[in-house]
Amino acid sequence: MPNNKELKEFDRKAQKLLWAVRDQTIELMNTPLVIDIKSSANDLVTNVDQQNERLMRRKLMEIDPSARIVGEEESFQHQLDQDLSGNTWIIDPIDGTLNFVKQRDHFAIMLALYCDGQPTLGYIMDVMNKHLYHAWREHGAYVDDKQLAKPVDAHLNESLIAINGWQLMKNNFHQQEIARGAAGLRMYGSAGIEIIHVLKGQLGGYTSRLKPWDIAAGRVIAEELGLIVKTIDDQPINVLSSNTVLVATKKVCQDVWQITK
């Protein structure tokens, strides 16, 4: 477990890295995108995802040479080794690739550090709005240099909520009942952008089936603000596997779990 002086240094370097990756992203957006298909026609990867992940891996190996690095584009095809001992950095080089390709907006770059399994540092870069959301566990959550206030603990019926569209239609966890219990339903198409809305109190909750890189960073920042990050049916999440995650206020969680349990 790194000490506070080491973590402070990791945090400074990680923030600098996120801004450098944002610069690279904006620069690459001025050149033609190279788009490949992963598991299906709507599961895309671009040269920007790949170049961002390479830059992040290279810099992280300098910052923390003995750490394990898990990144979406290198790891998505494999079963992940479940060992969380030591330092594990988790990278999402472009979160919301479909938005990135079709909208050139509403996507994020994310990074997290877990120390012996403990969520420790988290970063979500809202690329087009040029804001870095970040937290260091027990040291506060910030947007850029401004501390984030804890969101109001509102109930489901007072809150807008985001639910992944495919899962809403599948309805395996009563998502349609959850949606009908909320003030309104929203879908932004990027876990990072959706979690930012929960952090700011603009959504009372967000639920989707998420891979490690989709939730690792958001979990650190959300928990630092007193929000809950568990599964939609009230189980702890395993950050190295896929989970149907709920990120929400305490009261929204209680209301959702009454529906799902």
Place this chain on the structure above:
Amino acid sequence: MPNNKELKEFDRKAQKLLWAVRDQTIELMNTPLVIDIKSSANDLVTNVDQQNERLMRRKLMEIDPSARIVGEEESFQHQLDQDLSGNTWIIDPIDGTLNFVKQRDHFAIMLALYCDGQPTLGYIMDVMNKHLYHAWREHGAYVDDKQLAKPVDAHLNESLIAINGWQLMKNNFHQQEIARGAAGLRMYGSAGIEIIHVLKGQLGGYTSRLKPWDIAAGRVIAEELGLIVKTIDDQPINVLSSNTVLVATKKVCQDVWQITK
């Protein structure tokens, strides 16, 4: 029917009015909101909706004294007189009031002029992003001073699409099948903001049950860009009543109508 010189003057004054209403909105957001419930707990009106509509009515009566003025907050309780002869200005003082209240983002101010039923001028102010989308029929569509390009005529399976959440769950017009046929589903909670995404090619289409003030302005701008504005089952819309509207590229319309007919 006003002549081109008169319309040019209307356009200049209407743009100036939209910026003034935006200023008033931003100013009022620094004071406590007064929130009332209309038809249900999630159908809200605030002092800002009401003050914006008052300002817009007052200025429009100066700009075009003999015109009819239809505004959401004065008209929502009545059956609208269906006479579209002469000039009709249609006002949405805050579109996406739930977003305005819960998110303080993702809402719009809209205004349209119909001359003898013909969609003629349209304005959508994206308040928080500080952009005015506007069109004068047969004179081009603009964001601020920059002409908008016609969006690529993409098919449904290549496009992100926005569908109103309640209607997706009701599924009266096979909205779930439409959603499954698209590259992805999005929901932003404001017709104005959703239509802006279609204008920019960020969404291939948007469908929702809409009142006159929700679609009047967007229709002018969308049609000027070669987009289609009809009902979800290929009927012409009546701008003075409620319609389940589809705003989309030609190809998305063809794909949707194959599902709904």
